[in-house]
Amino acid sequence: MTQENSSQVFRADENGYFGAYGGAELPPHLVKPIAQVREAYAKAANDPEFQAAYRDLLVNYVGRPSLLYFAENLTREVGGAKIYLKREDLNHSGSHKINHCLGEVLLAKRMGKRKVIAETGAGQHGVALATAAALLGLECEVHMGEIDVEKQHPNVIRMQLLGAKVVPVSHGGRSLKEAVDSAFDTYAADYEDTMFCIGSVVGPDPYPSMVRDFQSVVGKEVKEQMLKAEGRLPDALVACVGGGSNAMGLFDAFLPESEVALYGVEPAGEGLDGQRHAATMAKGSAGFIHGMNTLVLQEENGEPSPVHSIASGLDYPGVGPQHAALRDSGRVNYVTCDDQAALAAFSQLSKSEGIIPALESSHAVAYACQLAKELDSDKIVVANLSGRGDKDVDYVAERLGL
CATH class of the missing domain: 3.40.50.1100 (Rossmann fold)
Incomplete structure (x- = not known):
């Protein structure tokens, strides 16, 4: 692998691309809120106070x-x-999900958001996000396909006990892809007060890089x-x-x-x-x-x-x-x-x-x-x-x- 190719896969370019993949292809109404997340994370990533708070939680809470x-x-x-x-x-x-959920909820709080929203499949991301939101005092809403709600019922109960609202998704395949769709739609209607906390290294830039960095x-x-x-x-x-x-x-x-x-x-x-x-x-x-x-x-x-x-x-x-x-x-x-x-x-x-x-x-x-x-x-x-x-x-x- 050449040095040029190495740089393309190790870190995203200024447009959020790893070589041919990545970017932020968004409907017009989501361009601004996602850009705000990108700007906020860029500042937090270079803020010693934010990073110290995050590391403290990893040691003393996780x-x-x-x-x-x-x-x-x-x-x-x-x-x-x-x-x-x-x-x-x-x-x-x-699970490993708590590593990035604490980072994302810390960022949401830094941005002045009152609520976090996410998708989940197995429920581990939902549980971790509900945990982080409870700790840091934010509302939490988790979208989950109906098949997974039934299959992963113990995690549904855990999310609810932690204070999260669990939204079953009944359309399409009723699993993870539809949960992401549903969470994005809800976020689009309420992005002023809400941050979308994606549960993996997927989605528009900066999420693939941000979640990777926390993990x-x-x-x-x-x-x-x-x-x-x-x-x-x-x-x-x-x-x-x-x-x-x-x-x-x-x-x-x-x-x-x-x-x-x-x-x-x-x-x-x-x-x-x-x-x-x-x-x-x-x-x-x-x-x-x-x-x-x-x-x-x-x-x-x-x-x-x-x-x-x-x-x-x-x-x-x-x-x-x-x-x-x-x-x-x-x-x-x-x-x-x-x-x-x-x-x-x-x-x-x-x-x-x-x-x-x-x-x-x-x-x-x-x-x-x-x-x-x-x-x-x-x-x-x-x-x-x-x-x-x-x-x-x-x-x-x-x-x-x-």
């Missing part, structure tokens, strides 16, 4: 740094390379922790990819480290031959969705295709624009994991290490195990355990007949 855990039992069962898990599931609220603490910690534990960097990093926030958070600090292989794991769902998957990198094409130019699973008329994953947080027909650019550059290897493999990894990690992972994270665990088998025992693989599986236990029990 409980960072999260553990980098050597999964000794899993490593022995799988054979091959050592498997480490970055334990984002141990964060307050149960970059994950990879920075892994670097330091791995050097302390093993005296060197890992050989490979693995993270699941829907929109791609946990993966960008893990990968960002390692993008310049060419000796570290990076793997983003997409949901193959029920198989790549049909439409019951959400593997945008494998099957998508250049297109437009939710204010950004990126790779999209789409119909011949350009409309997003219906998608599926056993993991509600991964069933999105697009992907973060930086991921699309990283795929084209070859810096990140994008692979797939189907529903059955994710379920098997969910069960294996639960029984081998006493750790119940989110179904989203189970995709990364499954591929990390596959990769470890292919490597020698002196190699190291780190998988990002992006969330805990409490929200999934009833659904998994039904699938497994427990």
